[in-house]
Amino acid sequence: MTLSASAPATATRPVITAWSAVSPFGIGKDEFVAGVLAGKDASSALDSEEWAGPDDHACVVPGFALREVLGKKGTRSMDRVTGLAVTAVRDLLRDSGDRRTASDEETALVLGTTTGSAQSMMDFTRASLVGERPFYVDPSLMPNAVMNCAAGQCAIWHSLKGPNTTIAGGRVAGLSALSYAGGLLSSGRARTVLYGAAEEFSNARAWLDHHRRGEDSTGALLGEGCAMFMLESADPTGPDGRALAEVLAVESRVYFGDDLREALAACVEGVLRRGGVDSGDVWAVSASGPAGSAGEQEREVLTGRFGAQVLERAPSMASIGDTAAASAAFQIGSLLSVAERSAAPEGGVALVSSVDDNGVVACAALRLPVG
Template sequence: MTLSASAPATATRPVITAWSAVSPYGIGKDRFVAGVLAGQDTRSPLDRGQWAAPDSHACLIPGFELREVLGKKGTRSMDRVTGLAVTAVRDLLEDSGDRRTASDEETALVLGTTTGSAQSMMDFTRASLEGDKPFYVDPSLMPNAVMNCAAGQCAIRHSLKGPNTTIAGGRVAGLSALSYAAGLLASGRARAVLSGAAEEFSDARAWLDHHRRGEDGADTVLGEGCAMFMLESGDVPDARDRALAEVLAVQSRVYADDPGDALSGCVDGVLRRAGVDARDVWAVSTSGPAGSVGEREREVLTARFGEEVLGRAPAMTPVGDTAAASAAFQIGALLAAAGQPGTPRGAVALVSSVDDNGVVACAALRLTAH
């Protein structure tokens, strides 16, 4: 089965004109770029006074306290994943500044996630079960238990009045959001789209992952963060002049047991749709999930492109398993590599994302950053 929501081949392809990151390297894309290019390991011991997770280490955003980062107004009941997304959108809008080509009504937001905040959902459910009556709950916490809370809060806080979409896609969510954003631009539903993905670290997420991963992923270290990208139509001259990358194609497929055939077919499809040959691919970024799925991903891509091509993309292992945010961080890492000496302008890069829940996705980008 093949799923594709890329812009039609006859339409002008979208371009990425700005981006932001809130990651275990810190707040801001500059810290992400420096950390990811250096391969800096971000894992650290968990503070048992703050966390009750089953793991001993995690890759957390240093010093990320909501009220310190965003101020006291509107943050009293805000959960962590919402805070990550709101911060990344704030930084993205500051980076793009008055260069935005769209009004508030023409600016859309597409946010990828796994389930929203598992912690908020569990806390709200627990309050209902433990209270004297099921409806004795804090109503201010209810919005956090809804999957699209983070996207909605980003729009409210930053006056984004265009289409607002949440896509629950697990590890491939960042690429699914990118594909959906391209569709909004191609259909004329928006002139600019803020597209990305977010994932929080929490006790609830850590325990859920602990019970589902099994021995195959026993060495998993969880991470968190959010990366956001400004997408604009490539037919806008000013946008093309500012382009950091052109989104050539995005595709996804599903598999039952072995992701190998699905990933190989997805690579074929995305390259065909992008109009490039495998020999033209300069770098390939792998998602690298723990266990046999990650090993199979690397095996398939190495056989197709070779170790040298895979080695040109910064490794994402140092930031841990960032789940829904992983593919967005992979794109950010490629943009970071594109700005380095020796990277050919116009190089084609491939993003691969494999989730052990039975989904693979690929995106082809043409890197235009100097």
């Protein structure tokens, strides 16, 4: 891929200029904004004829039938996580209209995930094991078993010809994707980056989560969805009226055993220092709130640093369940939702915290809204 001279490397901080969401509140950003600000409970009973997991309730995208949402062409063998991502990118490009400053060749896509589609991987493997021959499998299902299928399909469906990247990062995938997207902009590899994260609900994921879930997180509901954002370089000549938020910094840390508190505290300190922000300047903090002790430790650290009132200004993500890889992306969407309704002071700083009980924490500092 060759970029034109109109996409030079830049030292300006990236800004979010548009976003979209496909969530348990419904398809579209407006449904997400209304649902998250109202604290609406998005859980629902699962149809036993469609789902065969260990739980009878979950937070799934209502009415998400691939052929009804995306049409019949090209969707016969498409899996759920790919459909969620393709739909979110479609809505993002549609809603941004002509505000995107880059051509298709200068537009990159970065998608965060856990493993892609666990259901597709298991279905394909099972077909090889139970078939008369190991190679008696449906070849059309093979692409779905590859982790970067969703990102590739997004580019194919929407003619995006820039860099295409999949970030496997678990719960922190949304912030890892943001960090990677910023690197593409700063290096001149892209002029616009569509970034976000997606997670599907499936029988396979439900059973995997059921068997790995600790006793202190029993009863947690799974959720699904995809949130996508348009990231561009700020206008260096003055205030950028397109900007919904300025990305000040993104940091991550790893921890071992019971060192979550120490790692998160260091991560918070690092992101504030890199972003040039004092603790007193932080207006809102969005906690990821994983079930069990990890969520309790996260809230303890953040409350000790910023105070309970600052955490309460960010909408809770509990109402859409555990959206895993998509959780941090939805957290950013919730903060933009607050800013969209003029609840945030102009130039206020918001911090996103993401904790994965597998040993990773990440934080991002955003200034919202901008100018």
